Structures are given as C-alpha cells and as structure tokens.
Amino acid sequence: MPYVHIRVTEEGVTAEHKRLLIEGTTELLQRVLNKPPASTFVVIEEVPTDNWGVGGETITAVRKRERG
Structure with missing residues (x-):
C-alpha cells in the first residue's frame, strides 16, 4: 500500500493542480511498481x-526579494 506525501508551499496551488498531482502520482506507481x-x-x-526555508531564509523573504 503506497503512501506518497507531497509538500508544496501555499502559492496558488489549485484544486485542479492537486487533482493532477494525485492522478499522475497514482498512475506512476501503477506503471513503475505495478x-x-x-x-x-x-x-x-x-x-x-x-x-x-532555503539558504538560511524563509521562502517569504526569497519571494519578496525576487519581486524586487
């Protein structure tokens, strides 16, 4: 019984994105591991x-810096 835990940041992940992740992950496990x-x-x-965090700072800080 495979259990896959996907962690993403809260940055606009839609219900459709989640559906596709669940569907694609399930299909991959079926295809590769039967x-x-x-x-x-x-x-x-x-x-x-x-x-x-990454590189010693939060993603909030990274995103703020990237946006200028």
Whole structure:
C-alpha cells in the first residue's frame, strides 16, 4: 500500500493542480511498481512560506526579494 506525501508551499496551488498531482502520482506507481490505484494514498500538504526555508531564509523573504 503506497503512501506518497507531497509538500508544496501555499502559492496558488489549485484544486485542479492537486487533482493532477494525485492522478499522475497514482498512475506512476501503477506503471513503475505495478501498485493498484485502489491502495495508493497521496497526501498533499500546503506549507505557509514563512514555514519553509532555503539558504538560511524563509521562502517569504526569497519571494519578496525576487519581486524586487
């Protein structure tokens, strides 16, 4: 029973994006590992950009700097 946990930042991930991620992940596990879709669990977690860091700073700070 595969369990896949996808974490993304809260930056406009739509219900359609999530649907496609779940569908695509399930199909990949079926194709590559022959796992049945009925027993494949995919969880998408959206993380606030203040709670995600890279290079010693939050994604909030990175995005603010990128936007100028």
